[in-house]
Every structure is written in C-alpha cells, then in structure tokens.
Amino acid sequence: MKAIILAAGRGERMRPLTDHCPKPLLEVRGKPLIEWHLEALARAGVCEIVVNTAWLEQQLVDALGDGSRFGVTIHYSMEGRDHGGALETAGGIAKALPWLADADQDAFWVVSGDIFMPGFDFDSEAVQRFVQSDLLAHLWLVPNPPFHQRGDFGLDAQGFGLADSPGPDGRRWTYANIALCRTGLVAGVVPGSKAALGPLLFQQMRHRRISAEVYLGEWENVGTPAQLAALNAGG
Numbered sequence: 001m002k003a004i005i006l007a008a009g010r011g012e013r014m015r016p017l018t019d020h021c022p023k024p025l026l027e028v029r030g031k032p033l034i035e036w037h038l039e040a041l042a043r044a045g046v047c048e049i050v051v052n053t054a055w056l057e058q059q060l061v062d063a064l065g066d067g068s069r070f071g072v073t074i075h076y077s078m079e080g081r082d083h084g085g086a087l088e089t090a091g092g093i094a095k096a097l098p099w100l101a102d103a104d105q106d107a108f109w110v111v112s113g114d115i116f117m118p119g120f121d122f123d124s125e126a127v128q129r130f131v132q133s134d135l136l137a138h139l140w141l142v143p144n145p146p147f148h149q150r151g152d153f154g155l156d157a158q159g160f161g162l163a164d165s166p167g168p169d170g171r172r173w174t175y176a177n178i179a180l181c182r183t184g185l186v187a188g189v190v191p192g193s194k195a196a197l198g199p200l201l202f203q204q205m206r207h208r209r210i211s212a213e214v215y216l217g218e219w220e221n222v223g224t225p226a227q228l229a230a231l232n233a234g235g
Contacts, residue, residue, distance in 0.1 A: 024113030
C-alpha cells in the first residue's frame with residue numbers, strides 16, 4: 001500500500017497564519033498536522049507516501065525531507081513548480097499516479113494534510129476488503145460539523161454512498177477527507193490539469209462504485225485560526 005497526502009492548498013481561511021507557512025505544517029498538540037498522518041501511515045506499514053505541494057512547497061520539502069525519520073519514503077509531486085499552482089484534489093491525485101499505482105486495480109490511501117484525526121487507524125483489513133471488491137473508492141464519513149451542517153453524502157443500508165439523497169435514516173454525512181481509492185476514479189483526468197474530486201465521487205456513487213463508513217472518533221477539519229487555537233487549547 002501507498003498513500004498520498006494532499007498538501008498543495010493555499011489555506012485562505014487560515015490566513016494570516018498561512019501567509020508564511022503551509023497549512024499542513026501548522027502545529028496541533030505539539031507537532032505539524034501532516035506529521036500525525038505520516039506517523040500513522042508508517043505504523044500501518046505504508047512505506048511510500050506522495051506529498052503533493054504548491055503553496056510554499058519548498059517549506060514542506062525542507063521540513064519533511066526524504067521521510068526516513070518517519071520510517072517512510074516521501075515523493076514530492078510539486079504542482080507549483082511544474083504547473084504554477086495547485087491542481088485541486090483529483091488533479092493532484094492524477095498527477096501523482098505514477099508513484100501510487102502500477103496497475104489500474106492498485107489501491108492507495110488518500111488523506112488531506114489539513115485534517116486532524118489522531119485516532120484513525122489505516123487498517124489493513126479495510127484495505128483487504130477494498131482490494132477484493134470492484135469499488136473505485138471507499139470513504140470515511142463523519143457527523144456534520146457546525147460549518148457544514150448539510151453534509152455531503154447519504155449512506156444506504158448496504159454501505160454505498162448516496163450522491164442525491166440522504167440515507168434511509170434521513171441523514172447525510174460529511175466526507176472526512178480520507179479514503180481508499182483506485183486509479184479508475186481519476187482515469188478521465190488529464191495529468192497536469194485542474195480537477196475537483198467531488199464531481200467524480202458523485203458520478204460514481206450513482207453507479208454504486210463508492211462505499212463508505214462512518215467514523216465517530218476525534219476529527220477536525222482545521223480551517224481557521226480560531227479552530228486551530230481551540231484545538232490546541234483543548235489538547
């Protein structure tokens with residue numbers, strides 16, 4: 001298994017903190033956000049990790065190095081250097097595919113570098129279930145936070161994501177920005193082009209190619225300086 005940590009964004013809502021520091025390098029409870037993911041992936045046996053970069057990207061390279069101190073190998077997909085800016089989520093994954101997969105059916109983890117999810121386990125059993133399926137992605141969902149009360153997706157009784165309706169329980173959930181994926185999810189994205197992931201997820205949910213499960217552990221999409229301060233104060 002390999003993984004990509006999405007770390008290219010500008011972090012507009014986190015300004016002024018992100019004017020001079022990439023958002024994934026902001027510290028939560030004593031270490032940068034991205035290091036929580038690197039350590040958790042290493043514990044799960046994920047040895048090769050792609051970090052995509054754009055905003056202040058050299059700072060990420062300088063801070064993380066080759067990954068050896070975390071027990072992993074880091075490859076940098078430098079969108080700022082190569083394309084003049086971030087390629088969005090699906091575009092970032094498509095550009096990084098040569099590092100992530102050798103064949104169309106290969107699976108890999110996708111996680112955003114600016115979420116805080118300290119108890120999440122990159123579970124090998126979840127990987128095996130996904131690999132043995134014909135799904136294009138398996139998502140983790142969380143209860144809707146105050147800033148996103150409508151949520152993103154419903155979840156049906158069989159565990160498939162619902163693009164256009166809530167689940168049978170009447171609920172919609174928020175995408176936690178962590179998933180298992182296959183290359184086919186971004187097969188239509190030209191490497192080097194900008195593309196969002198959301199429309200691809202909605203499209204494939206309508207074909208029942210996306211499953212999901214709910215995660216009830218600690219989770220925070222660290223979006224503003226106030227959220228970051230509260231998270232650190234509560235730690």
